[in-house]
Amino acid sequence: MLSVRPAPHTPQAARLPAYADSFGGRAASQLVRRSLGEGGAERSPVPAQAGIGLRFPHQRLVAEQRPAAPWFEVHTENYFGGGTRLASIERIREHYPLSLHGTALSLGSAGGIDAAHLKRVAECAARLQPGLISEHLSFSRVDGIYYADLLPLPLTEEALTIVCRNVDTMQDALKRRVLIENPSTYLQFRHSAIPEWEFLAALAARTGCGILCDVNNIYVSACNHGWDALAYVSGLPPDAIGEIHLAGHAECMIGGVKVLIDNHGSRVAEPVWDLFDAALRRFGPKPVLIEWDTDIPEFSVLQEEAARAELGLCRIPAGANAGAA
């Protein structure tokens, strides 16, 4: 019986990556253009502290009791349209910085991204004025069908060109820099030629986007594919990192083989905390997020996980990626 992962459901002062110019003339001009669009008056920046992924079971508690948390992240697609969900998150937004994490724009679609979906993301962002907006390095839409998962891409020059084009379209529509997250993957394509961390670094350099480094996803993919997780972290450009994600995963046996599944259904695993420390040493302080989507526990459990992440942030040695905070 195969495990089922949770269905995927959801900004930051401009900093020009120093290495951007080495990727050609296109990068620098785009980065300057992006930087002009940032820093809207009503946007609360997301701080380099440990926030919590806010899901429906806790939304009312947060709106009414305003528990201690430095910031929240929600899934963008859950706040399309109107009604009480949106009204409640608007209330929460008045008191906490917010990050919008999209799951369905399908930036890897060879056929381009869905303009109607992007328009709704832009409307949602205009209404909620999030401090960060992020999406995934994956595809989920083919020939008009939405496959409701973060599907893996072949990591090729062609795919890089297409993802860059789609990220450009997204950033142009939103008039701001977005963060792109590394996915958990369960297979690799024969044709993949570029290591995932190099693919992300090139994407950031070419489009001016930032990277949302999901440390659990690195660990899961590294275990599933025999990659070196530390080498992955070392291969990411620290100045492009705009946020870090942490979550729990599950270990499953499939056909007699151990597979790690990114189910967001438990506390962060110990080896992932170790990798998190290594990531912080390399990247410096960044906004960190605790995600939990399956068997969602009491809010206090999420606060405990966030407190542990906050400890990690406090322990960053002086000088770690100095100036990148």
Next chain:
Amino acid sequence: MPALLDIERGFAAALRTGDCTMAAELIAPAGVSAGDAITIYRNTFVSGAVKALKLSHPAVERLTGAEFFDSAASAFVAASPPSSGCLDDYGAEFAGFLRLYEPLLDLPYVAGVARVDWAVNLALHADDAKPLDPGEFDVAARIPPERLVLVPHPSLSLLRLYYPGDVIWRAVLERDESALAALELRGGPFFVLVWRNADGVQVGRVSEAGFAFLSALCAGRTFGESFDAAPSPELPVLLAECLAAGRFTDFREI
């Protein structure tokens, strides 16, 4: 090397049909077989879409049982996969699918319950809009009826049901056994309104004439044409009720 579009199409076909033979050729050899790895993604896709249907059709799920619902919903996902990246939008055709779903042919009222579920789902997520103040309608009342058009609230749905799907919907969700026991399936059609106002989602009924009048108004017909659709002395009262209940947001003169 195949183009990205072809790889995506091959992978998508495996997710839709469950046949991984072609897609497996795209996958690099690993400990886990390509078929098993693709199945991890397929399970997430199908279960995510089924869960979306469960959230939008809670009364149907409770009425038919979780196991039956999963099986019907999985069949629907295979026949009509989602097109929108927002899964709140998924399931508009589920009621129509259930109406023709063979295991439910003897229980034709289930499709009507699904229509109420779906209308409630639409009302929950519809765009916000400020209802028209009944006081402002005094201005509208000065516009000749043949030139007056009303704008319905984005959450408003009008349903013509052969069975009392609204009564079953409420009884099932409230676990009201006595209402279900007293249920009279005959006597239709029933004319049901679903909309959202400041108090939340509302489910109500109107007469056949009222339904014809409101259907015409919602289709953008003028006040005069809508009145003529089924003239009845009750329509002015119904209109006042609609305004008080927040079912319209604006008016214009054409």
